[in-house]
Amino acid sequence: MSSFIGDWHALLILLLAGILPNEIWRVLGLVFGGGIDEGSELLVWVRATATAILAGVIAQILVFPPGVLASIPDLVRYGAVAAGFAAFVATRQSILAGVLCGEAVMLAGKWWLG
Amino acid sequence: MFPALDSPKWQGVASPYFIGVKAVGSTILTLVLFATYLGIGALAHDSGFSLGWALSSTLFVWAGPAQIILISTLGTGGTVVQAAIAVTLSAIRLFPMVVSVLPMVRTRETPMRKLALPAHFVAVTMWIECSRMLPQVPRERRVAFTNGLGTGLVSVCLIATTLGYVLAANLPELLAAAILLLTPLAFLFSTARNSRQLVDRLALVLGLALFPLMAMLHTGVDILLSGVAAGTLAYGVHWWRRRA
Numbered sequence: 001m002s003s004f005i006g007d008w009h010a011l012l013i014l015l016l017a018g019i020l021p022n023e024i025w026r027v028l029g030l031v032f033g034g035g036i037d038e039g040s041e042l043l044v045w046v047r048a049t050a051t052a053i054l055a056g057v058i059a060q061i062l063v064f065p066p067g068v069l070a071s072i073p074d075l076v077r078y079g080a081v082a083a084g085f086a087a088f089v090a091t092r093q094s095i096l097a098g099v100l101c102g103e104a105v106m107l108a109g110k111w112w113l114g
Numbered sequence: 115m116f117p118a119l120d121s122p123k124w125q126g127v128a129s130p131y132f133i134g135v136k137a138v139g140s141t142i143l144t145l146v147l148f149a150t151y152l153g154i155g156a157l158a159h160d161s162g163f164s165l166g167w168a169l170s171s172t173l174f175v176w177a178g179p180a181q182i183i184l185i186s187t188l189g190t191g192g193t194v195v196q197a198a199i200a201v202t203l204s205a206i207r208l209f210p211m212v213v214s215v216l217p218m219v220r221t222r223e224t225p226m227r228k229l230a231l232p233a234h235f236v237a238v239t240m241w242i243e244c245s246r247m248l249p250q251v252p253r254e255r256r257v258a259f260t261n262g263l264g265t266g267l268v269s270v271c272l273i274a275t276t277l278g279y280v281l282a283a284n285l286p287e288l289l290a291a292a293i294l295l296l297t298p299l300a301f302l303f304s305t306a307r308n309s310r311q312l313v314d315r316l317a318l319v320l321g322l323a324l325f326p327l328m329a330m331l332h333t334g335v336d337i338l339l340s341g342v343a344a345g346t347l348a349y350g351v352h353w354w355r356r357r358a
Contacts, residue, residue, distance in 0.1 A: 029212025055321025067160025
């Protein structure tokens with residue numbers, strides 16, 4: 001898939017597996033938004049499950065790294081995330097500080113361990 | 115930050131639209147989004163998708179978590195149905211966001227078709243920034259302003275997607291790996307920051323912990339299973355604590 005568009009089959013999959021299942025919830029919010037209680041128990045479960053799915057994807061990228069991320073040793077990847085999280089907590093939840101610290105530790109770790 | 119509510123600068127449609135576009139420069143979250151979409155561009159490249167595909171996903175899906183889930187599910191050999199279910203579960207959270215943003219954007223007379231574009235722009239960053247910015251915008255100008263803010267954010271992310279994609283293709287291995295690491299870092303911290311209640315924090319921690327365990331079972335739907343299990347467990351704790 002070196003060309004800009006790639007194959008049309010992939011775009012059809014994007015529509016079916018990405019765009020439609022995602023956009024449907026915005027459309028439903030637009031059409032039926034009036035009658036839903038924002039604090040309802042169902043939405044608490046939905047939010048928790050959505051958060052956990054995203055957490056699973058984060059774990060997936062770290063445990064089974066895609067592409068060249070696999071060239072970074074396991075310990076360095078986990079250490080980088082742990083250090084970034086420590087920086088995030090220490091800076092009263094600065095996302096930027098956490099990301100920069102995590103990246104710095106990964107680069108330093110890879111440089112030391114090779 | 116914005117002109118006064120009664121300022122003539124809010125007149126018309128174009129002017130509030132461009133005030134919205136410019137507002138993109140006034141939030142740190144733009145930088146976080148930029149980093150996230152650099153990562154998404156790089157991930158799309160390393161998973162074998164075309165640049166046009168990656169840009170279409172940014173423009174039309176416009177939800178970072180859904181895009182990551184889509185790319186990594188399809189990239190690791192998942193089926194279309196598995197990807198669609200995981201994406202739609204991750205997207206349910208857009209429903210309450212749209213439900214809470216639109217009443218801030220509309221007037222009583224605003225027809226639904228004029229809210230379709232603002233609804234498409236709703237994602238976590240828009241949700242946070244609309245709550246913060248819209249009270250400083252005259253109510254009749256909010257649709258134009260929101261469309262401007264959304265256009266601005268999408269444009270920044272299209273540039274970041276392209277940059278991440280091209281960099282992943284051309285950078286030395288170590289720097290390309292650094293860009294790929296942006297995705298888990300940016301998502302972990304922004305999710306942690308948005309998780310103010312115990313149930314959400316618990317879901318985050320359990321979700322991180324359960325996935326590697328679930329992956330050992332090789333079910334092919336590890337993400338779905340671990341997510342639903344962790345989310346339900348977190349909700350169970352929340353329910354039990356409220357009763358106690």
